[in-house]
Amino acid sequence: MTTDDLRSTMERVGERFNLGEYEIEAYLAVLEHGQLTASEIADRTEIPQPRVYDTVRSLSDRGLVELRESRPMKIIAVDPDDAYSEIKGSLTEMIDELESRYTAPARDTEAVSLVKSRSTILRYLEEVIEAAEYELALSLTPELLERFEDKLATAQQNGVSVELLITPAAEAPDPDEFDYMRVCTTARARRGITTPVVAVADGEYSIYATQDALRDDQDRYGVIFNRSALGFLVSGFFGTVLWTTAARTLAADGTERPFPRRYASIRRCVKNLIEAGGEFYATIQGRDVTTGESRLIRGKVVDIAFEASEEVAGLTVESQDGEEVTIGGQVAAFEDLEAYEIRIGRDEPPEFEP
Known part of the structure; x- marks a missing residue:
């Protein structure tokens, strides 16, 4: 579909759905009753009597109702499936064409x-x-x-x-x-x-x-x-x-998930380790609480801190050089390391690929 064809289709679809307040009121009233006179539409809606005729003629021009020029004039509902049959195909075609032209906007990764x-x-x-x-x-x-x-x-x-x-x-x-x-x-x-x-x-x-x-x-x-x-x-x-x-x-899920496992949440990590039991090794990427420097800690988990209220959750890891490092979640204050990503293994510290 060319750009001109697409523009024409959008105008045609827009025109069909661009109904004013009075047109909507009159259209819904006629649909509900099948057919009405102008006076009956005025009685059932808030459309002023002088505006009814212009309103229903507008609906007729759009193919939404038929006008029977009798005395009094009758406004007859057109089956919506028939009234919108042509526009349904145009609408589907228009959406497909618009979708094909859509380019997802780039987003700031820190937005x-x-x-x-x-x-x-x-x-x-x-x-x-x-x-x-x-x-x-x-x-x-x-x-x-x-x-x-x-x-x-x-x-x-x-x-x-x-x-x-x-x-x-x-x-x-x-x-x-x-x-x-x-x-x-x-x-x-x-x-x-x-x-x-x-x-x-x-x-x-x-x-x-x-x-x-x-x-x-x-x-x-x-x-x-x-x-x-x-x-x-x-x-x-x-x-x-x-x-x-x-x-x-x-x-x-009561099934045992295999190790190694990855965690973003220290609380979820600690709860899982308590439930699983046994010996664990960790690789943790995070930030030193005191200096703000990025750190990667690998070693054996030697202690787990946890309270039932989940207000306290943390790990202590003995690093490969023998240092015991306490691990907290993001915005940690009491621990040595603020963890961003935690990887837990059974036999050795899991490999970490940034």
Whole structure:
């Protein structure tokens, strides 16, 4: 399709759907009753009597209604399938052509964005889910779970560890009727209709949005942390505020995941090591808490710190030169090293490829 043809198609489609307020009111009234007179339309709508005739003639010109020039004139609904049959093909063709011309905009890899568009928030949610390589944390409504079910199943099949929180708990799918293990590693439900929508991929790429924003409330918003160091705010909020206050566990994968494993969250790492038991070795990429310098630590895990409240979680690793290094999560203050990525093995420290 040439550019001129595309422009012509867009104008034709736009003209068909460019209905004014009175036209919409009159059209819906006629559709509901099959046929009406001008007086009946005026009685059933807020269209002033003098404007009814111009309004229905406009609808007739668009092929949406038929006018029977009787006394009184009757306005007859045209089957929408017939009225829009031609435009449906044009619309599909137009969307395909526009899609073929679309070039995804380059995004700053450290961008922090504030968005209010529901469609944009949904697009970013999908991108975060697809971006996860080894760890994904989500707080979703049941409707969003249904929307992204296949994307989550793909992530699960690719070996991504998925922690899924469904809210509100009262509307969460029944575990006897929904296969949670197809889409996640662990699923929990949380009370409260104000719980935000959250998605965090590998502790970095993340989105936070209010549920109101997904109902097209223009006074609400979503925040995107696209590979930003500030993404830990969303990850930490999910792990300490949302996940730990979930009302109940819906499903949990009891199978033993093979080692080596990768973690972005120190809490998830520590909990898994306690559950698995035994001897572990770690390779940790992070930043020295005191100097801010980047460090890579490889060695044996000699201690694990953890509290049931999950407010405290950490590791102590004996490095290959004999130094004991305490490991904390992002924004660590008490430990020696702030961990960005943790790799855990059974027999030796896993290899690390930046």
